[in-house]
Amino acid sequence: MRIKKIVYYEPLDDLAHLHSKFSNLNIMMNFTKLLVRFNIQYKVSCKFLLTLCIVISVDVFGAKEVDVALVTEHFPPYQIVDQNNVLSGFTTELMIEVMKRSQYRYSINAYPWTVAYNFALKKPNHCIFSIARLSSRENLFTWIGRITENNKAIVWGLKNKQNYKISSLEDIKKYTTAVKRNNAPHQALLEMGFSEGINLYVLDNSNALINILYSRSEIDFIVADDITISYRAKLAGIDINQLHKEYEISNLWSEFYLACNKNTNQKVIDNLTLIIDEIHKDGTYQRLLGNWKNKMSYRK
Known part of the structure; x- marks a missing residue:
């Protein structure tokens, strides 16, 4: 699976310095191809290549070992990977501020959600943001702290299909979400009793969520x-006023958190x-949130 975006940060480092090190890595790879192409004597070439690999790998990777590997996903407006592969967003800026204060060497990688989730679940010293604190996840991670305000989960449908009679979550189960x-x-x-293939339609691409309301007549809600709905609508080229709030789900992902792998160093956790x-x-x-408030509003 291709990585959607990688961003690397380290105290007292700069992007030009990082670029030069990866250029050295490319030189090493190209040199390897050259040795193979011209069939240079095995013993001499291998000995030289091994020395070269050691020198460059220390420069590229040794200096770039991290104390904390942060993983996330493209989840506008909290984490935004734009068309130029630049990572921004409110929680992205928040986490950069956290790591600056920590003075840890760190990386921030943006993957598809399932990949990011599994990294944080299985790899020590990996932390994930922005993740909802669900009961099913409570014992899977070490929960560090809240990084967003309360957000209400809304069931959305199309205004031109407002023939639903929704007064409870049980009513939602009669349709396909x-x-x-x-x-x-x-x-x-x-956890609330929905079933895949019956009243849940599962997508791998979140960017298709709103579009599927239009393209698949059997899909009733998202x-x-x-x-986030305003950003999803913008990305899909859809007027948000064509959408209608059908139902508000209580106690669903009220806040997003930073959470770390259970085997992360305790000093890092603290x-x-x-x-x-x-x-x-x-x-x-509040200052960082204020900078993003206008971009994070629902309707203008």
């Missing part, structure tokens, strides 16, 4: 909060927890 695989609505609705608490108390959180 599209969700993204392994995300919070998917897992939460399964689930998103007030904040330090990140303290820093996130400080960021909420010293006004940094």
Whole structure:
């Protein structure tokens, strides 16, 4: 599976320095091809190549070992990977601030959600954001701190199909709701008694969520909060006013968190927890949130 976006940060480092190191890695790879092409004597070439590999690999990888590997997904407006593969967004900026204060060497990688989730689940010193704190996940991760405000989960449908009679979650179960695989609505609705293939239609691509309301007549609803729905509509080229709030699901992903693998170094856990608490108390959180408020509004 192709990685959607990789961004690398490290204290006291810069992108030009990083680029030069990866250029060295390309030189090493090209040199290897050259040796094979001209069939240079095995013993001499291997000995030289081994030395070259050691020197360059220390430069490229040794200096780039990280204390914390952050993983995330493209989830506008919290994490945004644009067409130029630049990663931005409110929680992205928040996590950069956290890591700057920590002074840890770190990386931020944006993957498809399932890939990011499994990295954080299985690899020590890997942490994931923005992740909903569901009961089914509670014992799977070490939960560091809240990184978003409360967001209400909304069931959305098309206005021109407003012939539904919805007054409870049980009414929603009579129809078909599209969700993204392994995300919070998917897992939460399964916990609430929904079933794949019966009243849940599972997608691997979140960008298709709104489009599927138009392209598949059997799909009645999607689930998103007030904040992300406007971005999904914009990406799909759809007027958000064509969508209608059908039902508000209580107790579904009220907040997003930073969470780490259960085997992450305890000093890292304690330090990140303290820093996130400080960021909420010293006004940094509200300042960063204020910078993104206009971009994160539902209707204008």
